Amino acid sequence: MSASTVYPSKAEIIQHSFLDEQKYQDLYRQSITEPEKFWAEHAQRLDWFKPFSKVKDTSFHAPDVHIRWFEDGYLNVSHNCLDRHLEHRGDQTAIIWQGDDPSEHKHISYRELHTAVCRFANVLKAQGVAKGDVVTLYMPMIPETAVAMLACTRIGAVHSVVFGGFSPEALASRILNGRSKLVITADEGLRGGKTIPLKANVDAALTRSDLDMVEKVIVVKRTGVDVGWREGRDICYQEAMAQASDDCPAEVMNAEDPLFILYTSGSTGAPKGVLHTTGGYLTYVSLSHQYVFNYREGDVFWCTADFGWITGHSYVLYGPLSNGATTLVYEGVPNYPDLSRFWRIVEQHKVNLFYTAPTAIRAIMAAGDELAQAADSSSLRVMGSCGEPINPEAWEWFYRVVGDSRCPIMDTWWQTETGGIMITPIAGVNDLKPGSATRPFFGVQPALVDNEGNEISGAGEGNLIIKDSWPAQMRTVYGDHDRFVKTYFSTFTGAYFTGDGARRDEDGYYWITGRVDDVINVSGHRMGTAEVESALVSHPKVAEAAVVGYPHAIKGQGIYVYITLNVSEAPTDALKEELRQWVRKEIGPVASPDVIQWAPGLPKTRSGKIMRRILRKIAADEHDNLGDVSTLADPSVVDELIANRVGAP
Ligand code: WT7
Numbered sequence: 001m002s003a004s005t006v007y008p009s010k011a012e013i014i015q016h017s018f019l020d021e022q023k024y025q026d027l028y029r030q031s032i033t034e035p036e037k038f039w040a041e042h043a044q045r046l047d048w049f050k051p052f053s054k055v056k057d058t059s060f061h062a063p064d065v066h067i068r069w070f071e072d073g074y075l076n077v078s079h080n081c082l083d084r085h086l087e088h089r090g091d092q093t094a095i096i097w098q099g100d101d102p103s104e105h106k107h108i109s110y111r112e113l114h115t116a117v118c119r120f121a122n123v124l125k126a127q128g129v130a131k132g133d134v135v136t137l138y139m140p141m142i143p144e145t146a147v148a149m150l151a152c153t154r155i156g157a158v159h160s161v162v163f164g165g166f167s168p169e170a171l172a173s174r175i176l177n178g179r180s181k182l183v184i185t186a187d188e189g190l191r192g193g194k195t196i197p198l199k200a201n202v203d204a205a206l207t208r209s210d211l212d213m214v215e216k217v218i219v220v221k222r223t224g225v226d227v228g229w230r231e232g233r234d235i236c237y238q239e240a241m242a243q244a245s246d247d248c249p250a251e252v253m254n255a256e257d258p259l260f261i262l263y264t265s266g267s268t269g270a271p272k273g274v275l276h277t278t279g280g281y282l283t284y285v286s287l288s289h290q291y292v293f294n295y296r297e298g299d300v301f302w303c304t305a306d307f308g309w310i311t312g313h314s315y316v317l318y319g320p321l322s323n324g325a326t327t328l329v330y331e332g333v334p335n336y337p338d339l340s341r342f343w344r345i346v347e348q349h350k351v352n353l354f355y356t357a358p359t360a361i362r363a364i365m366a367a368g369d370e371l372a373q374a375a376d377s378s379s380l381r382v383m384g385s386c387g388e389p390i391n392p393e394a395w396e397w398f399y400r401v402v403g404d405s406r407c408p409i410m411d412t413w414w415q416t417e418t419g420g421i422m423i424t425p426i427a428g429v430n431d432l433k434p435g436s437a438t439r440p441f442f443g444v445q446p447a448l449v450d451n452e453g454n455e456i457s458g459a460g461e462g463n464l465i466i467k468d469s470w471p472a473q474m475r476t477v478y479g480d481h482d483r484f485v486k487t488y489f490s491t492f493t494g495a496y497f498t499g500d501g502a503r504r505d506e507d508g509y510y511w512i513t514g515r516v517d518d519v520i521n522v523s524g525h526r527m528g529t530a531e532v533e534s535a536l537v538s539h540p541k542v543a544e545a546a547v548v549g550y551p552h553a554i555k556g557q558g559i560y561v562y563i564t565l566n567v568s569e570a571p572t573d574a575l576k577e578e579l580r581q582w583v584r585k586e587i588g589p590v591a592s593p594d595v596i597q598w599a600p601g602l603p604k605t606r607s608g609k610i611m612r613r614i615l616r617k618i619a620a621d622e623h624d625n626l627g628d629v630s631t632l633a634d635p636s637v638v639d640e641l642i643a644n645r646v647g648a649p
Helices: 011-016 021-033 035-045 077-089 110-126 143-155 168-178 198-205 237-243 279-293 310-322 341-349 358-366 369-373 392-402 481-489 529-537 573-586 612-619 636-643
Strands: 056-059 066-069 093-098 105-109 134-138 158-161 182-186 189-191 194-196 216-220 234-236 258-264 272-277 300-303 326-330 353-356 382-386 409-412 446-449 460-466 496-504 510-515 519-522 525-528 542-552 556-565 595-598
Touching: 021 035, 035 056, 035 279, 066 279, 077 110, 077 143, 077 279, 077 310, 093 110, 093 143, 093 341, 105 110, 110 143, 110 237, 134 143, 134 168, 134 198, 143 158, 143 258, 143 310, 158 168, 168 198, 168 258, 168 272, 168 573, 182 198, 198 216, 216 237, 234 237, 258 310, 272 279, 279 310, 279 382, 279 409, 300 310, 300 341, 310 326, 326 341, 341 353, 358 369, 358 392, 358 556, 369 392, 382 392, 392 409, 446 496, 460 510, 481 496, 510 519, 519 542, 519 556, 525 529, 529 542, 529 556, 529 573, 542 612, 556 573, 556 612, 573 595, 612 636
Parallel strands: 093 326, 134 158, 134 182, 158 258, 182 216, 216 234, 300 326, 300 353, 353 382, 382 409, 556 595
Antiparallel strands: 056 066, 093 105, 189 194, 258 272, 446 460, 460 496, 496 510, 519 525, 542 556
16 A cells, blocks of 8 residues: 555644544544434524424335435425525625636625526426426526526426536437426537537437427527527527516425436446435535535635536535525636636635536646646635546645645545535545545445455455445436336445445545446546447447546546447548547537547457456556456457557547
């Protein structure tokens, strides 16, 4: 095990922390030994219309897996994020919106946000949206997206946000899965000075004949460009808002009523609709937002994630607003107009707590220290990272150059499925080790098991499982509870399997080693290799495809593709480009292959299973160390692939 540098918290951080090491230990122990007591107490941070009497009813034992928290309590998410703040902080800024163009920004107070949400909730109602209906959002990073999400929660509709970078095909399959009658979008998105044709993509998706359940499309005017318009179906957001009443009482929701669906990739099949519910989710994201980042009254919190990902749900919107924070919503990208953009925004809006992804840090780091030092980031107090392992070099650069060796970095491990942060430092409490997500948050019981499911004690490495439920856990795969049970609770009996591997050191710190399944993580975007393969084999010239991740300096992992063409096809560079475009069209730009290698044959076992382990080694240029190849049907295939390996960009 490599010895690593330890970074203790600085005195000024410790001084303002809510906890110290002893208090963390005590609270953590209580959260595990008396979860009902712990969570009953911490759920009081929310306003409940009707208090709960039951705290936890959960089982991880297949086939009867069920997860229920606060099941007889009633509350409303938008009430907790807005109404209850009006009396004391109605005029405080809820959202600082920073446009893609540096000169464009605005402040929206809690009162203004509340009014907009009530109005839009009435717009939704007028279109026939009722409690339990699924509403699909395909939106840019603009305040109207927050308004739409909160308005759904106000009337008990279930939002399903689809990332604006996904293709019409990917959008269509998500609309279909949720059977949405209503889609909300914008004319265009704006990122890095470039426009994204969101409305045109929605129109393209809705040409599919199986999407005729979509009755209405609400379109926010963002750039004001002319877009195609279907009379009777399309509704202008601004016009509808101007006519709507701003009086809309919050629907009384059961704690276990669905709150949102968010699609994420797994190792097999189409993306799964991860379903989160109301009371447990909000309790957990509220508590974790406050403790992990040491959020204090008056702080400006900026999480750079898009609303289209879980981080955008939990830590741009629901965590911060439930705590009455000022949350910054940024429309653009880290490198526009140049790579100093993040720090210019920090300087301009005096950001105190800053939460981003390793891929952004690596890209900015590559541009050198001068750009990072071009702006004043002395307002920063605590910083965070999530989405993929952060390499120690990037960690140390972030700490030293951006945080001026003053701000601790919260390396937070979690997943779409977990709803909130699971393994993480707590600002001012624990010493940090670059590259380690450190220790479990309250209520989280991680464990390491070997492939047979035997628990590993003390220091060691294995598959990362979670032994008992926490309030923000996903409740099911939307419409497919069997898939939920199979995917997460059938690999290791009685435990939630994360799909990640991890190492635990002598101090009990966790080091996430990456996915142990066929899921890759490209610039923090999670993707199933099977999804990319299925897009590729749907191309008429492709006979077979195998997709693996390989180490990429900026993206963390890049996409390496091995293609077997139909016998009559010639392998040309033009065809490589055609295949890249094909994948962009099928899934979206995030899935575009970095490297394509023509593979006349793929390494298979005698039973015909592709040996991806070997393909991963070749892609990573580690073919000196292929491991056991005795089960290969035709070993010569491997030599041929090594000889024709494509140098990775
Ligand atoms: C996968 C989940 C963090 C929420 C947004 C991504 C990887 C996430 C870390 C971290 C190492 C990490 C895991 C996980 N991951 N955070 N701090 N260190 N790996 O959610 O898209 O559902 O992806 O991201 O592999 O399983 P997601």
